Amino acid sequence: MVVVGLKPAQPNLAAAVRRLLPTEATSAAPALDDATGFGAWLRRRVLPTAAERLGLKRFAADLQLLDRSMEHLAAQKLGYGVVGLVFPTFLTGLLTLAGLRPPVAIPLAVGLVLGGVFFFLPDAVVRREAASARASLRRATGAYIDLVALERLADAGSTEALDRAAAVSESPEFARIRDALLRAQLAGRPAWTGLSELAERTGVIELADVADVMAVAGRDGAAVYSTLRARAASLRTQLLTGEIGDANAASEHMVIPVSLLGMCFMALIAYPAFVRILFG
Structure with missing residues (x-):
């Protein structure tokens, strides 16, 4: 995966030409991709169906603002979900090789939780990046x-x-x-x-x-x-x-850490007195 990520991508001439066309022609133009292989099969068959089944049209405006496609978001969601689902099992296998045998239910439960969290993580990232853009x-x-x-x-x-x-x-x-x-x-x-x-x-x-x-x-x-x-x-x-509102919200969020810091400082000062009173 690292090698594929670092490999320079070949520019797609059809996609570059479609960017210069009007919106109606862009939406009606077929996705021309002459590439072959497993990756091309995923892009042509699996990812469009997954994007439709997952209802990713609700992110259409945000994705267009970020110059991304629904298929790209579908690939991220599925990939992150699989990683979150498999990682606890992989970690359990390493612990088993080290001589530890955790219960089978723990990696299954943690995998389901992580898979669900990682599955919805790209949605939050897209919303945040789109709001910034x-x-x-x-x-x-x-x-x-x-x-x-x-x-x-x-x-x-x-x-x-x-x-x-x-x-x-x-x-x-x-x-x-x-x-x-x-x-x-x-x-x-x-x-x-x-x-x-x-x-x-x-x-x-x-x-x-x-x-x-x-x-x-x-x-x-x-x-x-x-x-x-x-x-x-x-x-x-x-x-x-809007910027003033964001600054005020950030100032209000700082109240909780400062309050906790003050409480910890007071507890540190009062600890010797409480120990002396309780234990003589």
């Missing part, structure tokens, strides 16, 4: 709205303003926005439809707001500088409020 994309969206407003102030057209603002940074969030704009342009649609699709895929509704504003500007030629700056200011206020 969504927050990063939302912060980048705030900066992007300001840049689009400045481009509009410089008399740039709607499409030109969106493209120029997205080309300012090389961060992954801006790269995702550029990919969405490029997809829309290659499909022969207005650039702001790419932002709407990206907002739908990632759950960052602020991108849809920018798309709506720029659509109005593109159709009617409306002046949207003030509207964009107001949206950016509102988004920054929301982000600041």
